[in-house]
Each structure stands twice: as structure tokens, then as C-alpha cells.
Amino acid sequence: MKKYEIAVIPGDGIGKEVVPVSLKVLETVAEVHGGLKFEFQSFPWSSEYYIEHGKMMPEDGLKTLKNFESIFLGAIGNPALVPDHISLWGLLIKIRREFEQSINIRPAKYFKGLKSPLVNPNDFDLIVVRENSEGEYSEVGGRIHKGEDELAIQNAVFTKKGTERAMRYAFELAKKRRGHVTSATKSNGIFHSMPFWDEVFNVVKKEYQDVQTASYHIDALAAFFVTRPQIFDVIVASNLFGDILTDIGGAIMGSIGIAPAANINLNGKYPSMFEPVHGSAPDIVGKGIANPIGQIWTAKMMLDHFGEEELGKKLLDVIEDVTNDGIKTPDIGGTSSTEEVGDEICRRLKKAVSV
Amino acid sequence: MKKYEIAVIPGDGIGKEVVPVSLKVLETVAEVHGGLKFEFQSFPWSSEYYIEHGKMMPEDGLKTLKNFESIFLGAIGNPALVPDHISLWGLLIKIRREFEQSINIRPAKYFKGLKSPLVNPNDFDLIVVRENSEGEYSEVGGRIHKGEDELAIQNAVFTKKGTERAMRYAFELAKKRRGHVTSATKSNGIFHSMPFWDEVFNVVKKEYQDVQTASYHIDALAAFFVTRPQIFDVIVASNLFGDILTDIGGAIMGSIGIAPAANINLNGKYPSMFEPVHGSAPDIVGKGIANPIGQIWTAKMMLDHFGEEELGKKLLDVIEDVTNDGIKTPDIGGTSSTEEVGDEICRRLKKAVSV
Ligand SMILES: CC(C)[C@H](C(=O)O)[C@@H](O)C(=O)O
Ligand SMILES: CC(C)[C@H](C(=O)O)[C@@H](O)C(=O)O
Numbered sequence: 001m002k003k004y005e006i007a008v009i010p011g012d013g014i015g016k017e018v019v020p021v022s023l024k025v026l027e028t029v030a031e032v033h034g035g036l037k038f039e040f041q042s043f044p045w046s047s048e049y050y051i052e053h054g055k056m057m058p059e060d061g062l063k064t065l066k067n068f069e070s071i072f073l074g075a076i077g078n079p080a081l082v083p084d085h086i087s088l089w090g091l092l093i094k095i096r097r098e099f100e101q102s103i104n105i106r107p108a109k110y111f112k113g114l115k116s117p118l119v120n121p122n123d124f125d126l127i128v129v130r131e132n133s134e135g136e137y138s139e140v141g142g143r144i145h146k147g148e149d150e151l152a153i154q155n156a157v158f159t160k161k162g163t164e165r166a167m168r169y170a171f172e173l174a175k176k177r178r179g180h181v182t183s184a185t186k187s188n189g190i191f192h193s194m195p196f197w198d199e200v201f202n203v204v205k206k207e208y209q210d211v212q213t214a215s216y217h218i219d220a221l222a223a224f225f226v227t228r229p230q231i232f233d234v235i236v237a238s239n240l241f242g243d244i245l246t247d248i249g250g251a252i253m254g255s256i257g258i259a260p261a262a263n264i265n266l267n268g269k270y271p272s273m274f275e276p277v278h279g280s281a282p283d284i285v286g287k288g289i290a291n292p293i294g295q296i297w298t299a300k301m302m303l304d305h306f307g308e309e310e311l312g313k314k315l316l317d318v319i320e321d322v323t324n325d326g327i328k329t330p331d332i333g334g335t336s337s338t339e340e341v342g343d344e345i346c347r348r349l350k351k352a353v354s355v
Numbered sequence: 356m357k358k359y360e361i362a363v364i365p366g367d368g369i370g371k372e373v374v375p376v377s378l379k380v381l382e383t384v385a386e387v388h389g390g391l392k393f394e395f396q397s398f399p400w401s402s403e404y405y406i407e408h409g410k411m412m413p414e415d416g417l418k419t420l421k422n423f424e425s426i427f428l429g430a431i432g433n434p435a436l437v438p439d440h441i442s443l444w445g446l447l448i449k450i451r452r453e454f455e456q457s458i459n460i461r462p463a464k465y466f467k468g469l470k471s472p473l474v475n476p477n478d479f480d481l482i483v484v485r486e487n488s489e490g491e492y493s494e495v496g497g498r499i500h501k502g503e504d505e506l507a508i509q510n511a512v513f514t515k516k517g518t519e520r521a522m523r524y525a526f527e528l529a530k531k532r533r534g535h536v537t538s539a540t541k542s543n544g545i546f547h548s549m550p551f552w553d554e555v556f557n558v559v560k561k562e563y564q565d566v567q568t569a570s571y572h573i574d575a576l577a578a579f580f581v582t583r584p585q586i587f588d589v590i591v592a593s594n595l596f597g598d599i600l601t602d603i604g605g606a607i608m609g610s611i612g613i614a615p616a617a618n619i620n621l622n623g624k625y626p627s628m629f630e631p632v633h634g635s636a637p638d639i640v641g642k643g644i645a646n647p648i649g650q651i652w653t654a655k656m657m658l659d660h661f662g663e664e665e666l667g668k669k670l671l672d673v674i675e676d677v678t679n680d681g682i683k684t685p686d687i688g689g690t691s692s693t694e695e696v697g698d699e700i701c702r703r704l705k706k707a708v709s710v
Contacts, residue, residue: 077543084542084543085542085543085546085550088543088544089546093544115474116474117473117474117475117581117582118472118473118474118581119470119471119472119473119474120472136511136544136545137544137545137546138546139546139547140508141510141546141547141548142547143547143551147515148515148516149514149515149516150514150515150551151512151513151514151515152512152513152547152548152551152552153495153510153511153512153513153547153548154510154511154513154545154546154547154548154549155496155508155509155510155511155547156508156509156510156511157506157507157508158506158507158508158509159504159505159506160502160503160504160505160506161503161504186595186598187439187440188432188439188440188443189443189448189491189492189594189595189598190491190492190509190595191440191444191492191493191494191496191509192494192496192497192498192507192508192509192510193496193507193508193509194509195440196498196505196507197507218598218599219598219599219601219602220602220611222577222599222602222603222606223602223603223605223606223611224606226472226473226581226603226606226607227472227606239544240541240544240545243541243544243573243574244573244574244577244599246574247574247575247577247578248577248578248581248603250578251577251578251579251581251582252581256575256578
């Protein structure tokens with residue numbers, strides 16, 4: 001029996017609605033697998049927690065989390081309660097950093113049963129490998145002067161180590177997929193960091209002669225996500241560029257509400273964290289209509305991470321079938337509730353695996 | 356008789372094909388106007404010029420350009436000949452900087468006769484005001500250490516003055532349009548510069564009580580360009596964010612090849628520069644099939660800048676009609692040559708104005 005202890009942080013807003021439904025799906029996965037057991041422990045850390053305690057998590061929060069196999073996160077952030085930079089840097093980004101989750105991976109693909117805003121979304125299937133520990137997201141910088149003369153300086157830090165790590169991850173992934181890596185750069189406009197990025201890419205790609213490569217500036221690349229997403233397999237991008245591309249990835253699938261993500265710790269010292277791309281969507285809280293697919297697909301990425309790729313694939317097939325059969329939430333054109341979608345996925349998963 | 360002396364830099368690749376056609380259109384504009392005269396002086400500064408002279412323009416190039424009313428630029432850059440950062444920072448970005456062209460404006464709209472990749476491109480009509488002098492495009496930064504330990508630091512510099520200037524420009528523009536400004540931020544992830552950007556926006560917007568505002572993080576905003584571009588009127592963005600959004604803007608219109616741009620000098624000390632969004636497209640050079648619409652629409656923006664907005668509007672209507680009637684280049688589904696498109700626009704412009 002393989003046993004996984006998982007820290008669950010539902011977080012804010014719809015996180016608290018889609019996480020429970022996804023845990024039910026994970027229970028069902030364990031049930032149909034037979035040799036798998038999940039132990040969930042839930043933590044109430046969120047913007048509401050901040051209001052009460054003046055911090056996003058207890059002092060020893062990281063120490064507590066460290067003992068788990070992985071972290072399953074809903075959504076963090078509710079600007080009406082707590083400013084974003086406090087809630088996010090106090091929990092989400094803090095965990096990414098402190099637990100050296102140096103890679104963020106986010107797939108986007110043509111999804112049956114979803115209305116893509118694109119005329120031709122057919123058969124695109126890509127994955128963005130986002131550098132997740134440095135780059136444009138850096139606390140280095142500050143301000144000087146007051147009044148009219150005030151200015152802010154933001155440093156983006158790109159280390160050889162961090163850059164290579166993301167690129168190697170992308171190449172390894174490409175070898176298991178269609179063997180193509182695209183680098184997202186902007187070396188024609190961003191003077192220091194992006195030529196460095198290109199140099200590292202040109203060195204790393206020599207180690208992978210069997211993988212094809214391309215390199216596009218982020219402006220053109222973002223446009224290609226709209227005009228021909230089919231040309232991409234694996235894309236490697238900086239923290240910011242990966243952030244932007246993956247929201248567009250969600251959009252072209254037909255909803256950001258279904259896009260999944262994984263923050264991967266590579267050195268084995270800390271847990272990895274699984275959280276969907278979407279936010280806490282305070283506007284639809286309490287209506288029971290939050291789309292659980294992003295969170296459930298994120299659970300699938302956690303299964304992959306545990307080496308349960310076969311079952312993961314089955315789960316994704318089931319999600320797609322359920323969507324295609326119209327059992328879906330209003331945001332993607334259905335009339336089902338969050339729970340109904342989750343329950344149907346559990347039901348079909350049992351059927352699919354027992355066959 | 357109003358006389359404008361215009362410096363023409365066809366530049367690289369298809370720049371040399373679309374610029375002459377656009378000059379013919381401008382000649383026609385002058386002809387039908389009656390009281391308008393353009394004097395064009397052409398400069399061969401380009402990547403080829405660099406190969407011959409070791410620089411992108413002569414030492415006194417800027418001094419020469421300074422005397423003109425405006426600069427009409429084709430495209431710069433041909434990585435096969437000269438690395439991008441040399442060609443672009445030696446000419447395009449150099450002129451933007453040295454001539455204090457602090458604002459870059461780029462419209463995108465539903466365009467008759469073009470196949471948008473979007474299922475629903477109907478009636479979107481937006482304009483991006485891009486800060487064009489600082490931000491992420493900064494020569495401040497560098498590298499330290501060698502080998503495994505090497506790292507690059509890139510500084511993004513946001514001054515109160517530069518940020519306010521772009522925002523005020525956006526608000527003034529919105530007052531002449533539909534009265535709505537959207538700020539492109541990323542203050543949840545970019546720690547120093549973007550909260551500063553938000554603060555400045557929140558102050559400036561108070562000066563424009565009659566203008567509605569919204570603020571989105573760049574990831575969500577880029578996705579909205581795909582899912583609902585109709586919600587936007589004027590968008591104000593940093594140098595990098597504006598760059599990314601305007602390529603997506605081109606994409607959703609149906610082709611980056613038609614997107615126009617203007618680099619505006621606001622203090623009257625230097626000429627403004629007009630250049631389309633697309634690049635030099637070396638792959639289609641010499642075939643006579645380059646799409647001239649981006650460059651011609653850019654000429655229209657120059658007319659607007661000269662205060663000839665009525666004629667500018669007529670020109671854009673003609674461009675759209677010609678496109679809608681199928682007289683268009685292969686990249687947008689036609690069979691016409693660069694010249695044929697230009698000639699037809701001239702012919703119809705004469706007819707439209709004589710009526
Ligand atoms: C060529 C490049 C430096 C330039 C930019 O990023 O500004 C281009 O993409 C543009 O948008 O004009
Ligand atoms: C909330 C925000 C800080 C975060 C990011 O930019 O990383 C989010 O957009 C994401 O993509 O996970």
C-alpha cells in the first residue's frame with residue numbers, strides 16, 4: 001500500500017469549494033486503485049486567517065508543511081480583505097520560494113466539450129515550463145526620492161543555475177513528449193537578462209541533440225498562442241513570461257477555470273505544491289457554481305508526480321468525457337453545480353477503472 | 356500650403372517594399388487634400404548599412420533626423436546579418452530614447468475583410484498606450500561571476516514622471532474616445548515596480564473623474580484580449596506589457612502585418628516616429644507579397660499626428676474597404692501584390708475624396 005500524506009490548503013474564495021470536491025475525486029482514485037492511500041490534513045490559512053491572526057500562516061507553518069509528501073492548494077488572494085502582495089507573498093510565493101519549487105508546469109490542450117474562443121483550436125497540446133524561483137519575481141529593488149522625483153527600481157535576477165534547471169527540465173519533458181522545445185525570450189528589447197537567457201538556452205540545447213528547438217520573442221510567442229498554438233510542444237519561459245503565457249493557454253482552451261498547475265521541488269528536500277491557475281473568484285463564492293475542473297486536473301498532475309501516470313491519464317479522459325457530455329458548470333456553458341461535476345467524475349472513474 | 360519634411364528609413368527586409376508603396380499613398384493624400392505637401396528624404400540605414408559601415412547610422416544621424424517633422428520607418432532587424440540587440444539598440448530603440456518618444460500608441464480593432472482567429476472578434480476597438488522610454492527596457496544591469504555561478508541582473512526603472520506621462524496620455528485619449536482606461540499591472544507578482552505603477556495610476560485617475568477605469572494583472576489582461584477584447588477602450592501599459600499586448604492585438608485583428616504604431620515625442624523638441632508593429636520578415640523578401648497595410652495604416656497615424664484626422668479617417672475606411680473587397684496580400688488570404696494593394700488604395704482614395 002502506497003501512502004501519501006498531503007497538506008491541504010483550500011485558501012480563499014472558491015478554493016474552499018473546489019478543493020473538497022477534488023479530495024472526493026482523489027479518494028475515489030485511491031479506492032479504484034486499491035494499493036493507494038491518501039491522508040489529507042487541512043489548514044485554514046487564507047486571507048480570513050490573516051484578518052484574525054495578522055499573518056497568512058503560523059510562524060511554524062513551513063515547518064509543519066515540510067513533513068508532507070505534497071501540498072494541495074486551492075486559491076490564495078482576496079484583495080477586498082488583504083492586499084495581494086501580502087496574501088500572495090505571505091503564502092503562495094513564500095511556499096514556492098522556501099520549498100525551492102523551482103519549476104512550475106502548466107499544460108494547455110484542446111479540450112473536448114469546451115468552447116474555445118479560437119476558430120481553430122484543434123489538437124493543440126502544449127505545456128509551459130515556467131522558471132518559478134527567480135527572474136522578474138524578485139524582492140530585490142526599491143524606491144528613491146519623493147513627490148515628482150520618485151522612482152522605483154525592480155531587479156530581475158537570472159542565475160545560470162536557475163535558468164539551466166528550467167531549461168533542462170523542459171528538454172527532459174520534451175523527450176517524453178513530441179521532442180520540441182520553444183524558448184520564450186525578449187533579447188531584442190530586454191538588454192541584460194534576455195541575451196543571457198538565450199546564451200544559456202543555446203548551450204543547454206546542445207546536450208539534447210534529439211530535441212528540436214525554436215526561440216521566439218514573447219510578443220510574437222503570445223500572438224502565436226492565438227494564431228497557431230498547434231506549433232508548440234514544450235515551452236520554457238521565465239517566471240513572468242510563463243505566467244502570461246499560461247493564462248493565454250487557459251483562455252484558448254476555453255476557460256482559465258480549468259487550467260491546472262504544479263510547483264515542483266526538484267531536489268527532494270521539500271514537498272511540491274499543486275494549485276490551479278485560476279484565482280479565488282470572490283464574485284461567485286457561495287453559489288455552488290465554481291468550476292472544479294482546474295482543481296481536479298491539478299489533482300491529476302499530483303498523481304503523475306506520484307508516478308501514477310496511467311491512472312492520471314484515465315482521470316483526465318473522464319474529466320474530458322464528462323465535460324463533453326455537458327455535465328459542466330455555467331462558466332463553460334453548463335447548468336451543473338460544482339458538486340455535480342465532481343460526483344459525475346467519481347462515478348465514471350469507478351466505471352472506467354472497473355472495466 | 357502645409358509642408359511636412361519627413362525622414363524616411365525603409366530599413367530592412369520588407370520595410371524596403373512596404374515603405375515605397377506607403378509613400379505613394381501619402382503622395383495621393385497630399386494630392387487629394389490640395390493644401391498639403393510632403394517632402395520625403397530617404398536614408399539607407401539598416402542592417403546592410405551596418406555590414407558596410409560598422410554602425411546602424413552615421414555619427415551625426417540623430418542630428419540629421421532632428422530637423423525633420425517626423426520619421427517614417429519601415430522595419431529594423433535581420434538577425435541573419437546583425438544581432439538584434441545591435442540593430443535595434445543602434446537605431447530603433449536609440450531613436451525612441453534619444454528623441455524622447457516617450458509614448459507608443461497602437462490601435463487594434465475589428466477589421467472588415469480580415470479573418471480573425473477569434474470566434475467572436477466583433478466590434479472590438481482598442482488602443483494601447485505603451486510607456487516607451489523606460490521600464491523593463493533599460494540598459495541598467497549586468498552580469499557577475501563565470502561558469503556555473505554566473506548570473507545576470509536586469510533593472511527595470513519606473514519613474515513617477517514617465518509613468519504619469521503615459522497614464523495622462525491614456526486618460527486624455529480616453530476622453531476623446533469611449534472614456535475608459537484599463538491599467539496593465541502585475542503588482543501581485545512583481546514586487547517593487549508594479550505596486551508603484553498602481554499607486555501612480557490611483558492618483559492620476561482622480562484627475563479624470565469623467566473617465567472610468569479598470570486594472571488587471573497582465574496575465575489576466577492578455578487572456579481577456581482573447582476572450583473579450585470588446586471590454587477595452589484605452590489600455591495603459593509598461594514598455595514590456597505594451598509590447599506583448601500589441602502583438603496579441605495584431606493577432607486578434609487577423610494579422611500582425613496590418614498593425615500600426617506611432618512613437619510620440621510629447622515635448623516638441625524632437626520628431627515623432629511612425630513604424631508598424633511587424634518586423635522585417637526576411638523570409639518573404641523579394642516576392643512582392645509583403646502586406647503594406649501595417650505601413651499604410653501607420654501613415655494614417657502620422658496624418659492624425661499632423662492634425663489631418665478627417666483625411667486619416669477616410670484613408671482607414673478605404674484600407675478597410677479594399678481589404679473587404681478581397682484586394683489583399685496572400686498572408687491574409689488574397690492574391691494581390693504589395694503594389695496592387697497600394698495602387699487600389701490610391702485609386703479609391705481619389706474617388707472617395709472627390710465625391
Ligand atoms: C524589435 C523590438 C525591440 C520592439 C520592441 O519590443 O519594442 C518591437 O517588438 C516593437 O514592438 O516595436
Ligand atoms: C497570484 C500571482 C502571484 C500568481 C503568479 O503570478 O505567479 C498567479 O498569477 C499564478 O500564475 O500562479
